Amino acid sequence: xxxxxxxxxxxxxxxxxxxxxxxxxxxxxxxxxxxxxxxxxxxxxxxxxxxxxxxxxxxxxxxxxxxxxxxxxxxxxxxxxxxxxxxxxxxxxxxxxxxxxxxxxxxxxxxxxxxxxxxxxxxxxxxxxxxxxxxxxxxxxxxxxxxxxxxxxxxxxxxxxxxxxxxxxxxxxxxxxxxxxxxxxxxxxxxxxxxxxxxxxxxxxxxxxxxxxxxxxxxxxxxxxxxxxxxxxxxxxxxxxxxxxxxxxxxxxxxxxxxxxxxxxxxxxxxxxxxxxxxxxxxxxxxxxxxxxxxxxxxxxxxxxxxxxxxxxxxxxxxxxxxxxxxxxxxxxxxxxxxxxxxxxxxxxxxxxxxxxxxxxxxxxxxxxxxxxxxxxxxxxxxxxxxxxxxxxxxxxxxxxxxxxxxxxxxxxxxxxxxxxxxxxxxxxxxxxxxxxxxxxxxxxxxxxxxxxxxxxxxxxxxxxxxxxxxxxxxxxxxxxxxxxxxxxxxxxxxxxxxxxxxxxxxxxxxxxxxxxxxxxxxxxxxxxxxxxxxxxxxxxxxxxxxx
Amino acid sequence: xxxxxxxxxxxxxxxxxxxxxxxxxxxxxxxxxxxxxxxxxxxxxxxxxxxxxxxxxxxxxxxxxxxxxxxxxxxxxxxxxxxxxxxxxxxxxxxxxxxxxxxxxxxxxxxxxxxxxxxxxxxxxxxxxxxxxxxxxxxxxxxxxxxxxxxxxxxxxxxxxxxxxxxxxxxxxxxxxxxxxxxxxxxxxxxxxxxxxxxxxxxxxxxxxxxxxxxxxxxxxxxxxxxxxxxxxxxxxxxxxxxxxxxxxxxxxxxxxxxxxxxxxxxxxxxxxxxxxxxxxxxxxxxxxxxxxxxxxxxxxxxxxxxxxxxxxxxxx
Numbered sequence: 001x002x003x004x005x006x007x008x009x010x011x012x013x014x015x016x017x018x019x020x021x022x023x024x025x026x027x028x029x030x031x032x033x034x035x036x037x038x039x040x041x042x043x044x045x046x047x048x049x050x051x052x053x054x055x056x057x058x059x060x061x062x063x064x065x066x067x068x069x070x071x072x073x074x075x076x077x078x079x080x081x082x083x084x085x086x087x088x089x090x091x092x093x094x095x096x097x098x099x100x101x102x103x104x105x106x107x108x109x110x111x112x113x114x115x116x117x118x119x120x121x122x123x124x125x126x127x128x129x130x131x132x133x134x135x136x137x138x139x140x141x142x143x144x145x146x147x148x149x150x151x152x153x154x155x156x157x158x159x160x161x162x163x164x165x166x167x168x169x170x171x172x173x174x175x176x177x178x179x180x181x182x183x184x185x186x187x188x189x190x191x192x193x194x195x196x197x198x199x200x201x202x203x204x205x206x207x208x209x210x211x212x213x214x215x216x217x218x219x220x221x222x223x224x225x226x227x228x229x230x231x232x233x234x235x236x237x238x239x240x241x242x243x244x245x246x247x248x249x250x251x252x253x254x255x256x257x258x259x260x261x262x263x264x265x266x267x268x269x270x271x272x273x274x275x276x277x278x279x280x281x282x283x284x285x286x287x288x289x290x291x292x293x294x295x296x297x298x299x300x301x302x303x304x305x306x307x308x309x310x311x312x313x314x315x316x317x318x319x320x321x322x323x324x325x326x327x328x329x330x331x332x333x334x335x336x337x338x339x340x341x342x343x344x345x346x347x348x349x350x351x352x353x354x355x356x357x358x359x360x361x362x363x364x365x366x367x368x369x370x371x372x373x374x375x376x377x378x379x380x381x382x383x384x385x386x387x388x389x390x391x392x393x394x395x396x397x398x399x400x401x402x403x404x405x406x407x408x409x410x411x412x413x414x415x416x417x418x419x420x421x422x423x424x425x426x427x428x429x430x431x432x433x434x435x436x437x438x439x440x441x442x443x444x445x446x447x448x449x450x451x452x453x454x455x456x457x458x459x460x461x462x463x464x465x466x467x468x469x470x471x472x473x474x475x476x477x478x479x480x481x482x483x484x485x486x487x488x489x490x491x492x493x494x495x496x497x498x499x500x501x502x503x504x505x506x507x508x509x510x511x512x513x514x515x516x517x518x519x520x521x522x523x524x525x526x527x528x529x530x531x532x533x534x535x536x537x538x539x540x541x542x543x544x545x546x547x548x
Numbered sequence: 549x550x551x552x553x554x555x556x557x558x559x560x561x562x563x564x565x566x567x568x569x570x571x572x573x574x575x576x577x578x579x580x581x582x583x584x585x586x587x588x589x590x591x592x593x594x595x596x597x598x599x600x601x602x603x604x605x606x607x608x609x610x611x612x613x614x615x616x617x618x619x620x621x622x623x624x625x626x627x628x629x630x631x632x633x634x635x636x637x638x639x640x641x642x643x644x645x646x647x648x649x650x651x652x653x654x655x656x657x658x659x660x661x662x663x664x665x666x667x668x669x670x671x672x673x674x675x676x677x678x679x680x681x682x683x684x685x686x687x688x689x690x691x692x693x694x695x696x697x698x699x700x701x702x703x704x705x706x707x708x709x710x711x712x713x714x715x716x717x718x719x720x721x722x723x724x725x726x727x728x729x730x731x732x733x734x735x736x737x738x739x740x741x742x743x744x745x746x747x748x749x750x751x752x753x754x755x756x757x758x759x760x761x762x763x764x765x766x767x768x769x770x771x772x773x774x775x776x777x778x779x780x781x782x783x784x785x786x787x788x789x790x791x792x793x794x795x796x797x798x799x800x801x802x803x804x805x806x807x808x809x810x811x812x813x814x815x816x817x818x819x820x821x822x823x824x825x826x827x828x829x830x831x832x833x834x835x836x837x838x839x840x841x842x843x844x845x846x847x848x849x850x851x852x853x854x855x856x857x858x859x860x861x862x863x864x865x
Contacts, residue, residue, distance in 0.1 A: 057824055057827075058824060060630040060631050060828065061630065061631060061632060063632075141594065141595055141598065146595070198632070200632050200633060202633070217718060218638070218641050218642075218816070219641065219642055219645070219715075219816025219817075219820065219821070220714055220715065220716075220718065220816050221714070221718060246713065246714060246814075247713075247814060247816070248713050248814040249811045249812075249814060249820055249823060249824065250693075250811055250812045250814065252697055252812075253697075253700060253712060253713055253812055253813065253814055254713075254814075256700050256701060256704055256705045256712050257712040257713050257814075259705050260704055260705050260708065260711075260712050262711055262712045262713065262714075420580075421827075422578070422579075422580030422584075422827075422829055423578075423579045423580050425580060425581075425584050426579050426580040426581050426584060427579070429581070429584050461593065461596070
């Protein structure tokens with residue numbers, strides 16, 4: 001047994017070295033980890049700048065017909081073109097389609113495509129690609145775009161640059177919804193894949209957007225190369241040749257990486273708590289971007305007490321939105337009234353009267369409606385509600401506390417259930433709450449929003465009010481088939497006022513997002529509202545130039 | 549001796565089966581539904597049903613379990629819900645990084661911990677001893693993510709000595725790639741070792757102190773053996789046994805620590821894959837990762853058992 005310890009030690013050391021070498025050997029060859037596209041290779045391009053963007057998670061799905069996670073969309077939206085894009089003012093503007101027209105009282109929608117978009121393998125982008133994409137989504141009911149195509153009864157390719165959708169009935173925002181959400185894929189690649197719903201599309205990407213995915217190293221980085229033919233790049237092509245997404249699951253680490261210069265832009269918005277410290281860093285610039293969603297309290301009207309309009313109105317009077325925006329968002333948000341965000345300037349509703357913040361008045365209103373405090377505990381009988389919220393949203397968990405405390409003054413008891421995100425989603429989907437405190441992500445137009453959130457048929461599964469109001473149904477359905485733009489706007493504003501009066505929800509704020517980047521290295525981003533688009537749309541990245 | 553080894557092996561397999569079963573049912577007991585996370589915003593009930601059946605979640609839970617075990621026995625870990633690729637591919641691309649990180653932390657802890665523990669025991673009350681006792685106790689109370697962020701702020705951001713996040717600069721080749729690898733490894737490795745080392749050295753010290761008081765040590769000394777020989781040959785062999793067992797057990801903690809370490813340091817290992825998959829409720833990936841981890845821990849314990857058998861004649865029968 002002499003020397004056993006020595007033997008163990010030596011074996012241990014040898015094992016350690018062997019592991020190290022084996023591991024590095026295989027990872028340096030990038031065996032299995034990296035899949036690359038056809039062209040280029042990873043050699044440094046002469047002259048072109050590289051922009052590194054921090055993302056929070058790996059790509060889940062490379063199939064643009066399916067994938068819907070926000071971080072996947074950043075990369076896929078740059079690679080695959082859409083018909084329309086959303087500009088900085090939340091307006092739909094041309095991208096692949098230079099315009100769209102309607103025929104036959106709005107039941108036929110025609111997209112007219114530009115003739116200078118080209119797939120990265122040299123094939124031109126044509127109307128056939130658009131028709132193929134829409135048909136594949138409808139056949140397999142893929143992603144949220146399938147819901148946008150609900151009305152389509154026929155697709156006609158009129159020529160290489162004209163494609164017409166026939167609808168079962170006119171639907172005013174059809175072109176905007178499909179135009180913005182549907183990523184067009186190359187027919188000559190995807191049609192060979194067989195069942196497109198099972199197509200992984202995880203190598204050799206062929207795109208036509210501003211930046212095309214070239215290589216993916218799971219767990220580490222995703223490299224995109226500039227598309228020299230992208231028509232919306234400035235004269236002489238995009239200045240940023242290479243875009244690299246680098247994965248940082250922890251946002252604090254990502255902030256350090258930005259300060260350190262390991263990345264140039266955070267794809268994720270900066271948390272409110274970190275804004276001040278980043279602002280003080282002279283190398284870092286911060287861009288403020290609006291939102292296409294908003295935070296809200298939504299009342300479950302299946303609850304017998306919340307079914308009472310007076311109770312909902314009283315609840316709206318205990319929410320101090322102004323001070324919530326001032327203290328919790330540190331001023332970085334916009335107030336809103338009614339269900340339609342002020343970002344949609346066409347549907348201006350500034351004539352709606354907001355519910356005043358007035359807990360005493362709320363109590364008087366409730367007592368006037370017959371609610372009494374029988375046991376003298378300060379809380380009106382029956383007015384005890386459970387409010388659910390997503391624990392991972394730091395702003396909303398603080399809002400929850402403020403609202404609870406103010407509600408108590410009005411004699412309303414709110415019990416908080418700020419819970420883990422996945423559990424929260426399951427509960428909201430299952431209707432297991434009295435009040436839902438949450439934030440809508442992206443509504444690209446008010447009509448889609450009103451349909452999804454208020455129709456009793458619940459076509460989008462997000463009628464969190466669980467409201468089934470025939471009058472509201474009729475209003476929404478009537479607006480949806482209105483082809484005349486002016487009448488359409490009036491009808492939307494009518495629904496806005498109706499929902500506001502019903503107090504189905506109490507809107508809290510439209511949050512501004514802050515994006516931080518290395519202002520000492522890059523400039524010229526052209527951001528769009530929301531954290532889905534933000535700084536990282538292909539269009540925005542193509543405008544960026546390095547700082548000398 | 550063969551019987552001893554066989555019974556250990558049987559226990560190992562039993563442990564893995566239990567781990568697999570518990571993981572399987574725990575995930576399905578979660579109140580959340582993986583299909584809800586796939587689509588943000590609008591999702592029709594038909595789409596949700598289609599996803600449930602694609603994931604196999606529409607079948608009765610016992611049937612799902614039997615199907616899963618059947619697959620597992622054939623070495624098939626299933627296909628990821630979210631990424632549509634085989635779970636084994638995902639794990640294989642991540643496992644080397646975790647092995648590198650946890651493995652080198654394990655070895656480094658032993659290499660530093662053993663001499664440190666011995667020195668503390670031999671020089672009781674001395675500087676090393678007091679340091680080991682102090683750090684042994686404080687390190688137990690350290691929370692890995694806090695340590696990690698602290699290291700990142702000081703050595704990554706303020707001093708700029710180390711890169712922040714990632715495991716390697718993918719553009720480097722040859723020797724430069726190895727250098728880049730070590731450069732990226734340093735901080736996560738340091739934080740893991742920092743947390744492990746104290747408790748390990750402390751345990752070894754305690755055992756050593758006990759063993760040094762035994763009669764046979766006194767007798768060895770009285771036979772005129774050198775101090776060095778008594779300590780390193782006679783005492784350490786007995787003191788290291790329980791410490792070795794401890795290390796085997798702590799491997800679980802080490803890998804658990806790797807989940808947090810890899811997440812904070814953005815290190816592309818299995819730990820971070822687990823973190824991401826929990827958020828996405830990707831059951832097949834989680835099950836696969838836990839199978840691999842269970843197998844690793846069980847194997848390590850099996851090895852320590854066999855190793856102690858080699859070191860300790862009393863177990864050999």
